[in-house]
Amino acid sequence: MSPTGPFRLVSVNTAPERAKRLIGRVVEDVKEQYTIIHAANAASIEEVRATVQEVQPNVLFTASMWTPEEAAxxxxxxxxxxxxxxxxxxxxxxxxxxxxxxxxxxxKENLPALLG
Structure with missing residues:
Protein backbone atom coordinates (compact mmCIF):
# COMPACT_ATOMS: atom_id res chain seq x y z
CA MET A 1 0.00 0.00 0.00
CA SER A 2 1.40 3.41 -0.87
CA PRO A 3 1.54 6.22 1.69
CA THR A 4 -1.36 8.67 2.07
CA GLY A 5 -0.65 12.25 1.12
CA PRO A 6 1.22 14.36 0.44
CA PHE A 7 0.18 16.55 3.35
CA ARG A 8 1.62 20.08 3.56
CA LEU A 9 2.28 20.80 7.23
CA VAL A 10 2.83 24.14 8.93
CA SER A 11 4.10 24.13 12.51
CA VAL A 12 3.70 27.02 14.93
CA ASN A 13 6.70 26.92 17.24
CA THR A 14 8.87 29.66 18.73
CA ALA A 15 11.89 27.36 18.24
CA PRO A 16 11.90 26.73 14.45
CA GLU A 17 14.97 24.49 14.50
CA ARG A 18 13.46 22.25 17.17
CA ALA A 19 10.19 22.08 15.21
CA LYS A 20 12.10 21.11 12.07
CA ARG A 21 14.07 18.42 13.92
CA LEU A 22 11.08 16.88 15.73
CA ILE A 23 8.77 16.91 12.71
CA GLY A 24 11.63 15.53 10.63
CA ARG A 25 11.75 12.54 12.99
CA VAL A 26 7.99 12.04 12.74
CA VAL A 27 8.06 12.32 8.91
CA GLU A 28 10.84 9.73 8.75
CA ASP A 29 9.08 7.34 11.18
CA VAL A 30 5.71 7.43 9.37
CA LYS A 31 6.89 7.62 5.74
CA GLU A 32 5.48 4.12 5.03
CA GLN A 33 1.97 5.36 5.96
CA TYR A 34 2.00 9.10 5.18
CA THR A 35 3.84 11.54 2.96
CA ILE A 36 4.22 14.69 5.05
CA ILE A 37 6.04 17.79 3.84
CA HIS A 38 7.02 20.23 6.59
CA ALA A 39 6.37 23.26 4.41
CA ALA A 40 6.91 26.07 6.93
CA ASN A 41 7.06 27.15 10.56
CA ALA A 42 5.46 30.27 12.01
CA ALA A 43 7.58 31.40 14.96
CA SER A 44 4.85 33.61 16.45
CA ILE A 45 1.08 34.03 16.47
CA GLU A 46 1.62 37.17 14.36
CA GLU A 47 3.27 35.08 11.60
CA VAL A 48 0.43 32.53 11.34
CA ARG A 49 -1.82 34.41 8.89
CA ALA A 50 0.92 35.19 6.33
CA THR A 51 2.45 31.71 6.60
CA VAL A 52 -0.88 29.91 6.12
CA GLN A 53 -1.83 32.21 3.22
CA GLU A 54 1.49 31.52 1.51
CA VAL A 55 1.69 27.74 2.07
CA GLN A 56 -2.03 26.79 2.02
CA PRO A 57 -1.31 23.75 4.25
CA ASN A 58 -3.52 20.68 4.79
CA VAL A 59 -2.30 20.30 8.38
CA LEU A 60 -1.23 22.69 11.14
CA PHE A 61 0.50 21.72 14.40
CA THR A 62 0.74 24.01 17.42
CA ALA A 63 3.68 23.27 19.71
CA SER A 64 3.56 22.58 23.44
CA MET A 65 4.76 26.06 24.46
CA TRP A 66 1.35 27.57 23.63
CA THR A 67 -1.45 27.77 26.18
CA PRO A 68 -4.76 26.20 25.14
CA GLU A 69 -6.09 29.73 24.54
CA GLU A 70 -3.14 30.64 22.30
CA ALA A 71 -3.46 27.37 20.40
CA ALA A 72 -7.18 28.09 19.85
CA LYS A 108 2.72 9.53 15.87
CA GLU A 109 0.00 8.09 18.13
CA ASN A 110 -2.43 10.79 17.03
CA LEU A 111 -1.66 10.93 13.29
CA PRO A 112 -4.05 8.14 12.18
CA ALA A 113 -7.04 9.95 13.73
CA LEU A 114 -5.88 13.27 12.29
CA LEU A 115 -4.97 12.20 8.78
CA GLY A 116 -7.23 9.13 8.55
Whole structure:
Protein backbone atom coordinates (compact mmCIF):
# COMPACT_ATOMS: atom_id res chain seq x y z
CA MET A 1 0.00 0.00 0.00
CA SER A 2 1.40 3.41 -0.87
CA PRO A 3 1.54 6.22 1.69
CA THR A 4 -1.36 8.67 2.07
CA GLY A 5 -0.65 12.25 1.12
CA PRO A 6 1.22 14.36 0.44
CA PHE A 7 0.18 16.55 3.35
CA ARG A 8 1.62 20.08 3.56
CA LEU A 9 2.28 20.80 7.23
CA VAL A 10 2.83 24.14 8.93
CA SER A 11 4.10 24.13 12.51
CA VAL A 12 3.70 27.02 14.93
CA ASN A 13 6.70 26.92 17.24
CA THR A 14 8.87 29.66 18.73
CA ALA A 15 11.89 27.36 18.24
CA PRO A 16 11.90 26.73 14.45
CA GLU A 17 14.97 24.49 14.50
CA ARG A 18 13.46 22.25 17.17
CA ALA A 19 10.19 22.08 15.21
CA LYS A 20 12.10 21.11 12.07
CA ARG A 21 14.07 18.42 13.92
CA LEU A 22 11.08 16.88 15.73
CA ILE A 23 8.77 16.91 12.71
CA GLY A 24 11.63 15.53 10.63
CA ARG A 25 11.75 12.54 12.99
CA VAL A 26 7.99 12.04 12.74
CA VAL A 27 8.06 12.32 8.91
CA GLU A 28 10.84 9.73 8.75
CA ASP A 29 9.08 7.34 11.18
CA VAL A 30 5.71 7.43 9.37
CA LYS A 31 6.89 7.62 5.74
CA GLU A 32 5.48 4.12 5.03
CA GLN A 33 1.97 5.36 5.96
CA TYR A 34 2.00 9.10 5.18
CA THR A 35 3.84 11.54 2.96
CA ILE A 36 4.22 14.69 5.05
CA ILE A 37 6.04 17.79 3.84
CA HIS A 38 7.02 20.23 6.59
CA ALA A 39 6.37 23.26 4.41
CA ALA A 40 6.91 26.07 6.93
CA ASN A 41 7.06 27.15 10.56
CA ALA A 42 5.46 30.27 12.01
CA ALA A 43 7.58 31.40 14.96
CA SER A 44 4.85 33.61 16.45
CA ILE A 45 1.08 34.03 16.47
CA GLU A 46 1.62 37.17 14.36
CA GLU A 47 3.27 35.08 11.60
CA VAL A 48 0.43 32.53 11.34
CA ARG A 49 -1.82 34.41 8.89
CA ALA A 50 0.92 35.19 6.33
CA THR A 51 2.45 31.71 6.60
CA VAL A 52 -0.88 29.91 6.12
CA GLN A 53 -1.83 32.21 3.22
CA GLU A 54 1.49 31.52 1.51
CA VAL A 55 1.69 27.74 2.07
CA GLN A 56 -2.03 26.79 2.02
CA PRO A 57 -1.31 23.75 4.25
CA ASN A 58 -3.52 20.68 4.79
CA VAL A 59 -2.30 20.30 8.38
CA LEU A 60 -1.23 22.69 11.14
CA PHE A 61 0.50 21.72 14.40
CA THR A 62 0.74 24.01 17.42
CA ALA A 63 3.68 23.27 19.71
CA SER A 64 3.56 22.58 23.44
CA MET A 65 4.76 26.06 24.46
CA TRP A 66 1.35 27.57 23.63
CA THR A 67 -1.45 27.77 26.18
CA PRO A 68 -4.76 26.20 25.14
CA GLU A 69 -6.09 29.73 24.54
CA GLU A 70 -3.14 30.64 22.30
CA ALA A 71 -3.46 27.37 20.40
CA ALA A 72 -7.18 28.09 19.85
CA UNK A 73 -6.32 31.57 18.59
CA UNK A 74 -3.69 30.18 16.17
CA UNK A 75 -6.17 27.58 14.84
CA UNK A 76 -8.90 30.20 14.47
CA UNK A 77 -6.60 32.45 12.38
CA UNK A 78 -5.47 29.52 10.23
CA UNK A 79 -9.02 28.25 9.62
CA UNK A 80 -10.13 31.68 8.39
CA UNK A 81 -7.75 31.07 5.48
CA UNK A 82 -8.05 27.28 5.05
CA UNK A 83 -11.47 26.29 6.48
CA UNK A 84 -10.99 22.51 6.15
CA UNK A 85 -7.50 22.56 7.69
CA UNK A 86 -6.66 19.59 9.92
CA UNK A 87 -5.20 20.91 13.17
CA UNK A 88 -3.33 19.32 16.03
CA UNK A 89 -2.24 20.92 19.30
CA UNK A 90 0.39 19.36 21.50
CA UNK A 91 -0.52 19.46 25.20
CA UNK A 92 1.01 22.48 26.90
CA UNK A 93 4.29 21.59 28.64
CA UNK A 94 4.80 18.20 26.94
CA UNK A 95 8.25 19.07 25.56
CA UNK A 96 9.41 20.61 28.85
CA UNK A 97 8.04 17.84 31.09
CA UNK A 98 8.73 14.73 29.01
CA UNK A 99 11.24 15.75 26.33
CA UNK A 100 11.43 15.47 22.54
CA UNK A 101 10.92 11.69 22.36
CA UNK A 102 7.54 12.06 24.08
CA UNK A 103 6.55 14.75 21.58
CA UNK A 104 7.46 12.53 18.62
CA UNK A 105 5.56 9.56 20.10
CA UNK A 106 2.50 11.69 20.91
CA UNK A 107 2.31 13.02 17.37
CA LYS A 108 2.72 9.53 15.87
CA GLU A 109 0.00 8.09 18.13
CA ASN A 110 -2.43 10.79 17.03
CA LEU A 111 -1.66 10.93 13.29
CA PRO A 112 -4.05 8.14 12.18
CA ALA A 113 -7.04 9.95 13.73
CA LEU A 114 -5.88 13.27 12.29
CA LEU A 115 -4.97 12.20 8.78
CA GLY A 116 -7.23 9.13 8.55
Missing amino acids: QIISIAKEIVPDLKTFSLPQGLQVEKGPDAVVEYI
